[in-house]
Amino acid sequence: RKEVEQDPGPFNVPEGATVAFNCTYSNSASQSFFWYRQDCRKEPKLLMSVYSSGNEDGRFTAQLNRASQYISLLIRDSKLSDSATYLCVVNTGTASKLTFGTGTRLQVTL
Amino acid sequence: DTAVSQTPKYLVTQMGNDKSIKCEQNLGHDTMYWYKQDSKKFLKIMFSYNNKELIINETVPNRFSPKSPDKAHLNLHINSLELGDSAVYFCASSRGGYTGELFFGEGSRLTVL
Numbered sequence: 001r002k003e004v005e006q007d008p009g010p011f012n013v014p015e016g017a018t019v020a021f022n023c024t025y026s027n028s029a030s031q032s033f034f035w036y037r038q039d040c041r042k043e044p045k046l047l048m049s050v051y052s053s054g055n056e057d058g059r060f061t062a063q064l065n066r067a068s069q070y071i072s073l074l075i076r077d078s079k080l081s082d083s084a085t086y087l088c089v090v091n092t093g094t095a096s097k098l099t100f101g102t103g104t105r106l107q108v109t110l
Numbered sequence: 111d112t113a114v115s116q117t118p119k120y121l122v123t124q125m126g127n128d129k130s131i132k133c134e135q136n137l138g139h140d141t142m143y144w145y146k147q148d149s150k151k152f153l154k155i156m157f158s159y160n161n162k163e164l165i166i167n168e169t170v171p172n173r174f175s176p177k178s179p180d181k182a183h184l185n186l187h188i189n190s191l192e193l194g195d196s197a198v199y200f201c202a203s204s205r206g207g208y209t210g211e212l213f214f215g216e217g218s219r220l221t222v223l
Contacts, residue, residue, distance in 0.1 A: 034211075036212075043200060043216055044212070046211045046212070085154065087153065096160065096166060097158070097207055098155070098212060100157065102152050
């Protein structure tokens with residue numbers, strides 16, 4: 001089983017739609033969880049951390065389910081500019097070892 | 111000012127050659143990393159240094175040798191390049207610990223012919 005698994009997509013959604021991505025992780029001892037965003041031919045950038053109680057940042061909501069070992073990202077009112085690959089990131093092993101999922105590609109269309 | 115800068119951005123070379131990629135960060139971070147992103151876009155950690163000390167060394171061929179002359183610099187030297195080494199190599203830095211925010215450089219796209 002991969003350490004961090006995501007559905008690669010692509011998810012094609014119209015502007016204004018709500019879309020959700022899930023990610024599962026294998027190491028039950030993981031303590032830190034994040035969503036990163038990577039635009040085509042660019043470097044990944046932190047979108048948001050994921051906290052145990054769930055957290056929201058504008059149109060983005062992240063949730064963590066430790067019992068089932070998955071995290072989710074919900075994007076409301078999708079914009080064209082949200083088109084990107086969303087990477088689930090989990091620390092596996094040491095604090096400094098951040099393992100990336102393969103990413104879920106989102107394409108928002110008119 | 112670029113926070114994490116790596117050079118060169120593009121590198122095209124023949125199999126068997128040796129090449130280096132340099133990385134510098136001006137964020138004052140203690141921890142630096144090399145990640146490899148292959149053609150399937152999978153981003154995999156290769157090495158991590160904390161204050162010039164190697165702390166993560168994943169299963170990477172020993173043709174790859176990182177060097178950290180000081181905590182602001184982490185270079186990657188690759189000997190005897192192979193076709194499978196073609197990828198984008200990202201340098202990153204962080205404050206370390208569980209903060210999780212990695213600051214990436216723009217990537218160095220290596221093509222081995």
